[in-house]
Amino acid sequence: MSGIRTSLLQTVLGVSLLAAWESAVRLGAIDKFFFPLPSAIAVRVWDWISSGSIGPHLATTLLEALLAFVIGVATGVTGGFALARMPGLARLLDPYIRVANALPRVVLAPIFLLWFGLGIWSKVALGVTVVFFIVFFNTYQGVKEVDRVWIDNARMLGASERQLMRHVLAPSALSWIFSSLHISIGFAMIAVVVGEYLGASSGVGYVIAQAEGVFDTTGVFAGMTVLSAVVLAVGAGVNRLERWLLRWKA
Amino acid sequence: MHTALEGVSFDACAGTFLSVVGPSGCGKSTLLHIAAGLLQPTRGSVFVFGQRLDGVNHRASYMFQQDALLPWKNVRENVALGLTFRGRSAAESNQLAAEWIRRVGLDGFGDSYPAQLSGGMRKRVAMAQSWIVDPDIVLMDEPFAALDVHTRLRMENEILDLWAGSGKTVLFITHDLEEAIGLSDEVAVLSVGPGSRIIARHKVDLARPRNLLDIRTESRFQELYKTIWSGLRQEVLRSYERD
Numbered sequence: 001m002s003g004i005r006t007s008l009l010q011t012v013l014g015v016s017l018l019a020a021w022e023s024a025v026r027l028g029a030i031d032k033f034f035f036p037l038p039s040a041i042a043v044r045v046w047d048w049i050s051s052g053s054i055g056p057h058l059a060t061t062l063l064e065a066l067l068a069f070v071i072g073v074a075t076g077v078t079g080g081f082a083l084a085r086m087p088g089l090a091r092l093l094d095p096y097i098r099v100a101n102a103l104p105r106v107v108l109a110p111i112f113l114l115w116f117g118l119g120i121w122s123k124v125a126l127g128v129t130v131v132f133f134i135v136f137f138n139t140y141q142g143v144k145e146v147d148r149v150w151i152d153n154a155r156m157l158g159a160s161e162r163q164l165m166r167h168v169l170a171p172s173a174l175s176w177i178f179s180s181l182h183i184s185i186g187f188a189m190i191a192v193v194v195g196e197y198l199g200a201s202s203g204v205g206y207v208i209a210q211a212e213g214v215f216d217t218t219g220v221f222a223g224m225t226v227l228s229a230v231v232l233a234v235g236a237g238v239n240r241l242e243r244w245l246l247r248w249k250a
Numbered sequence: 251m252h253t254a255l256e257g258v259s260f261d262a263c264a265g266t267f268l269s270v271v272g273p274s275g276c277g278k279s280t281l282l283h284i285a286a287g288l289l290q291p292t293r294g295s296v297f298v299f300g301q302r303l304d305g306v307n308h309r310a311s312y313m314f315q316q317d318a319l320l321p322w323k324n325v326r327e328n329v330a331l332g333l334t335f336r337g338r339s340a341a342e343s344n345q346l347a348a349e350w351i352r353r354v355g356l357d358g359f360g361d362s363y364p365a366q367l368s369g370g371m372r373k374r375v376a377m378a379q380s381w382i383v384d385p386d387i388v389l390m391d392e393p394f395a396a397l398d399v400h401t402r403l404r405m406e407n408e409i410l411d412l413w414a415g416s417g418k419t420v421l422f423i424t425h426d427l428e429e430a431i432g433l434s435d436e437v438a439v440l441s442v443g444p445g446s447r448i449i450a451r452h453k454v455d456l457a458r459p460r461n462l463l464d465i466r467t468e469s470r471f472q473e474l475y476k477t478i479w480s481g482l483r484q485e486v487l488r489s490y491e492r493d
Contacts (some may be wrong), residue, residue: 156288
């Protein structure tokens with residue numbers, strides 16, 4: 001009951017905010033140039049979808065984000081596991097990892113543009129630098145904080161180092177890795193869109209940059225709307241996967 | 251550097267149930283970890299059936315005080331874990347696991363996850379998990395400390411049923427003297443730490459099979475309790491002073 005109530009209230013809140021925005025613009029209280037009509041944004045989004053013009057751009061952005069995500073997760077998980085199992089190496093690399101992580105990622109975008117060109121790989125590289133560190137730290141933490149008694153118990157039951165990894169360390173780190181996946185999916189999208197915005201020939205970030213270039217705020221807002229919707233949809237998919245993989249958490 | 255145990259030298263007769271009691275913080279768990287090979291003694295060594303222990307003691311299984319079940323594996327997978335690690339076939343493991351699940355009274359819970367079970371049920375799973383690999387030695391570190399008194403009595407009775415006639419050597423650690431006397435053939439008393447040692451060993455000559463529900467009222471039990479407690483009492487008092 002309260003669930004239905006909450007979603008009802010949420011809908012009311014959203015609709016009234018949009019209505020207030022729409023009428024404020026129509027009454028001339030706020031400038032249409034900076035805050036385009038919500039209805040105009042909706043029409044634009046619908047135009048993009050019905051004409052299919054947004055399709056190739058969305059595909060580019062999604063492909064970049066997916067590649068950044070997959071490469072970032074793979075390297076992050078591997079690195080996190082390796083360093084958690086090799087404390088000596090972790091101590092050695094610790095200051096360098098901190099320095100690398102302290103660097104604001106956006107400043108890398110121009111460098112990556114020079115290194116990897118205007119195509120998708122400069123955006124993928126930018127996304128990887130973001131995803132890698134999030135997943136890396138979570139995996140490292142997850143493996144480090146495995147309950148000692150699980151390891152002792154498994155070793156008493158005859159587990160080899162590989163079996164320990166597969167049956168104890170990996171599943172235990174999984175819940176940590178998953179909490180990082182939610183964040184890193186969003187960040188992967190942000191990173192590749194920023195990359196596209198700074199220099200590309202395709203992608204949602206490119207569409208937004210183009211619209212901004214001709215002061216088409218409606219186009220900018222429509223691009224933002226499409227991006228949010230996609231990130232939410234992908235996030236929902238991850239949620240389902242997580243619920244299944246972590247079903248033992250009663 | 252904290253010396254938990256010092257100059258502890260003792261042996262357990264094969265096939266007997268030996269309990270070690272002592273005040274809390276006297277290094278009981280350290281002793282068991284050393285016997286399991288999970289911890290290397292700074293000095294001295296462990297011999298298992300005449301062989302010097304190097305690394306994990308593979309002839310022993312260990313029931314921990316804490317919950318050691320893997321939460322992401324269901325009851326059947328947890329029970330069969332030792333067999334999986336030993337490379338037994340899935341079919342064989344499953345069949346044996348099903349047998350053990352029945353033996354510890356958890357029929358129908360094979361697909362449940364530990365988080366869905368009560369504390370007593372989880373201990374039953376842990377029991378099956380450590381006995382299914384058919385170890386020669388069973389190490390138990392206050393396995394029932396977290397359970398309520400009645401569940402605990404039932405579990406103790408079940409441990410005795412499992413052990414009876416199995417020929418296994420049990421090393422049982424507890425701070426509860428009643429539990430120790432009720433279960434064991436012999437009770438060893440550990441002095442208060444740091445630098446604990448074995449200060450007394452008492453044979454428990456109560457007839458088996460025993461029913462732990464009734465045994466506490468027997469006069470021989472109470473005699474033994476008085477004798478052992480007089481030594482243990484000193485240590486408990488000393489552990490109070492130290493705190």
